Amino acid sequence: MSSVGAGYDLSSTTFSPDGRVFQVEYAQKAVDNSGTVLGLRVRDGVVLAIEKPVISKLAVPGANRRILSADRSVGMAGAGLAADCRMVVNRARGECQNYKHFYGSAMPTEVLAERIASYVHLFTLYWSVRPCGASTLVAGCDQSGGERTPQLYLVEPNGVVQRFYGTALGKARQSAKSEIEKLDLSSMSAKEAVKAAAKIIYQVHDESKDKQFELEMTWIAPETDYEHRRVPADMLAEAEAEAKAAIEAMDE
Helix, strand or coil: CCCCCCCCCCCCCCCCCCCCCHHHHHHHHHHHCCCCEEEEECCCCEEEEEEEECCCCCCCCCCCCCEEEEECCEEEEEEECHHHHHHHHHHHHHHHHHHHHHHCCCCCHHHHHHHHHHHHHHCCCCCCCCCCCEEEEEEEEEEECCEEEEEEEEECCCCCEEECCEEEECCCHHHHHHHHHCCCHHHCCHHHHHHHHHHHHHHHCCCCCCCCEEEEEEEECHHHCCCCEECCHHHHHHHHHHHHHHHHHHHC
């Protein structure tokens, strides 16, 4: 890419002759090379799952989380540079607090996703900063007319925000998306989505190339009173056991 864009990749404010911004593409590469992240929006909630590589045997299990809460009912999962993901989440927390202080109610997930996208887009407009090397999934369940509506948005490094029923980021995103397309998300419950997400993560993981990983998973569902919480340890263990059994059965 450097041979094609030599001289045009020194600043995020410079366009190449064919209309490309190379620094934004480099930021997207950081996202594409990270562990697999996926989100599933189902009938009664949203499930976020991430393949978190174990960088050391001395690392404390469950620490160094990559899925964080922006508000009580909003979760964010990041792919790419961990520090950039944390910066985006901190910005989201500030936006939620300011909105609640001003309007007296929780910020709708769509509004939060759009504000985060605008914030990320600013880093592509000034030469003195670099683009954000992270993509984030924003999940929530908005209340409207007494009903809860699950929401799932993707914010990319270029500032684009999109709404999905299900999507994936990271190394194995194409394989994960193919598996997600096979699911009937509109009729699936959050409990079923937890098992489906675990199965997909284990299925797309390449043991010969990738390091050992820890499965991190959170959900927003009736079981959590529509708050963003970690999947209970026993439920996560059961989902992982079923996923491993399914992979072994496929191999046989």
